[in-house]
Amino acid sequence: MTARNSIQLIDLCKSYGTVTVLKNINLEFRPGEVHAILGANGAGKSTLLGCLSGAVHPSSGSIVIDGREFKGFAPREALDAGISIIYQHFQLANSLSVSDNVFLGDERRTKWGFLDKAGQARITSEVLARIGLELDPDEIVEDLSVGEQQGIEIARSVRREPRLLILDEPTAALGKHEVEALLALVRRLAHELGVAVIFVTHLLGEVMAVADRISVLREGQVLWTRARSEVGIGELVAAISPDAVSLETRRSREVSQKGLARFHGFRSSYCGPFDLTINEGEILGIYGMLGSGRTDLLETIAGARRPWSGRLTLRDRELHFESTIQAMTAGVALVASDRLAQALFPSLNAVENLMMPHYSRMSRLMRKPRKELGMFRQMAADLQLRPSGPTTAGSAFSGGNAQKLVLGRWLCGLRDIALLLLDEPTQGVDVGSRAQIYQLLRRFAKEVTGRAAMFATSDPEEAIALADRIVVLVNGQVAHVVDPSIGEAELLSLAQTAEIAHGATHQLGSKEDIAL
Numbered sequence: 001m002t003a004r005n006s007i008q009l010i011d012l013c014k015s016y017g018t019v020t021v022l023k024n025i026n027l028e029f030r031p032g033e034v035h036a037i038l039g040a041n042g043a044g045k046s047t048l049l050g051c052l053s054g055a056v057h058p059s060s061g062s063i064v065i066d067g068r069e070f071k072g073f074a075p076r077e078a079l080d081a082g083i084s085i086i087y088q089h090f091q092l093a094n095s096l097s098v099s100d101n102v103f104l105g106d107e108r109r110t111k112w113g114f115l116d117k118a119g120q121a122r123i124t125s126e127v128l129a130r131i132g133l134e135l136d137p138d139e140i141v142e143d144l145s146v147g148e149q150q151g152i153e154i155a156r157s158v159r160r161e162p163r164l165l166i167l168d169e170p171t172a173a174l175g176k177h178e179v180e181a182l183l184a185l186v187r188r189l190a191h192e193l194g195v196a197v198i199f200v201t202h203l204l205g206e207v208m209a210v211a212d213r214i215s216v217l218r219e220g221q222v223l224w225t226r227a228r229s230e231v232g233i234g235e236l237v238a239a240i241s242p243d244a245v246s247l248e249t250r251r252s253r254e255v256s257q258k259g260l261a262r263f264h265g266f267r268s269s270y271c272g273p274f275d276l277t278i279n280e281g282e283i284l285g286i287y288g289m290l291g292s293g294r295t296d297l298l299e300t301i302a303g304a305r306r307p308w309s310g311r312l313t314l315r316d317r318e319l320h321f322e323s324t325i326q327a328m329t330a331g332v333a334l335v336a337s338d339r340l341a342q343a344l345f346p347s348l349n350a351v352e353n354l355m356m357p358h359y360s361r362m363s364r365l366m367r368k369p370r371k372e373l374g375m376f377r378q379m380a381a382d383l384q385l386r387p388s389g390p391t392t393a394g395s396a397f398s399g400g401n402a403q404k405l406v407l408g409r410w411l412c413g414l415r416d417i418a419l420l421l422l423d424e425p426t427q428g429v430d431v432g433s434r435a436q437i438y439q440l441l442r443r444f445a446k447e448v449t450g451r452a453a454m455f456a457t458s459d460p461e462e463a464i465a466l467a468d469r470i471v472v473l474v475n476g477q478v479a480h481v482v483d484p485s486i487g488e489a490e491l492l493s494l495a496q497t498a499e500i501a502h503g504a505t506h507q508l509g510s511k512e513d514i515a516l
Ligand SMILES: Nc1ncnc2c1ncn2[C@@H]1O[C@H](COP(=O)(O)OP(=O)(O)OP(=O)(O)O)[C@@H](O)[C@H]1O
Pocket: 016, 019, 021, 039, 040, 041, 042, 043, 044, 045, 046, 047, 048, 386, 387, 395, 396, 397, 398, 399, 400, 401, 428, 430
């Protein structure tokens, strides 16, 4: 790749009507450098990336590339200018091969106009070698691991020889080893291939491992930009969330021994059997990687998936439900992991989004707008929702704030929810709000009798910080049940050993079930 100049943002601003989202942003992205952009939920990170990728048109200011000044561009122009973005949700055609995906939308043709499959495969091999990935260009994408699929996204970008590669929360779907491999690849892209990389994440450990420089955004402005070597994690937390509470403070592990939810031989289509009791006041963590079955399990318990077999009792009542509405009525609710796709209503306002699951029980005449507004204000304050205006449209909330709003539905006490299920409760949530959400979940489970929560996570730190007891889920099976006091390293090691053991028994064709 040829040597390139920095990309500069000069006085970049973005407003939506009267709402200013980015204000006079001046930043420089240098070739050969990983630049982490951090900030609380709603600070303006996605908007800034949108300006660079062409998804958002700046209100004023400019982007300067090799002396050329752009007032904003369309996505195609951004690509042509050498800017490539990799989103959290992969944009791959799963039934096509690796090389088909690397050339997706930009296919090579032979001089007779046919698809140049051989040429594409050859270039794909060269690109994969350049970034140090051992993959067969003819392999079908759906047969690859999540980490390998992300590698293809990166290969697709690298083939275009980008000046600037943007990674937006790239590790959300990855396991520990895949994260390490990705961070090594990112460093290699910058330090060896000379690409300018922007890395956006809420995970500060990753920032310390990969960034050369760090910029913190606060309320749409650059608070500071500093070399990574000059900053510690404590300073980052203080800069991102000045009011953050430590994840460990106010922790109470008191759980009664009174059973609340009982699973007897419970099976979903992929997971089980489970024989397990969740006690009143308990927060049960399911620690499992993508593909472990954690989402299938939670969605089945919440009535979103069928079939299930075995027995489930809640407050000593046997449950039989076939929909999420029936589950809700029985006292079981789920906060899904993909709130933008599965939970938020983009065109409804914030109050309506908060109240949505509760409307089904009241006629229009029974609605009490003042009370709803009061509840919304309370939730917005408890969860530090930004923006906190009741009329804000669902589509205007940043990822982390959308999560808070969806969570607020079940914490506001309008339904008698006994078992709250959460899939990746703090994915995409900033460090300050994470502590806040943990506190609210503890309050939910422990301050009112007859309640408990069950959450799934792929983050060992989250499992340890939030759970009273942790179930290690591997390929749909309970591999271990442990106390969080074992610590992060031991939890990881248990999960890895179980995965290796599962691989071995799987190869031998054994399907032995492990029950609690
Ligand atoms: N279309 C829109 N109309 C009005 N406001 C918007 C719109 N899109 C975004 N915003 C506001 O812009 C602000 C910045 O949002 P942005 O998504 O850039 O934040 P973020 O830092 O990426 O947050 P997160 O970490 O939660 O993803 C938020 O307060 C959001 O409400």
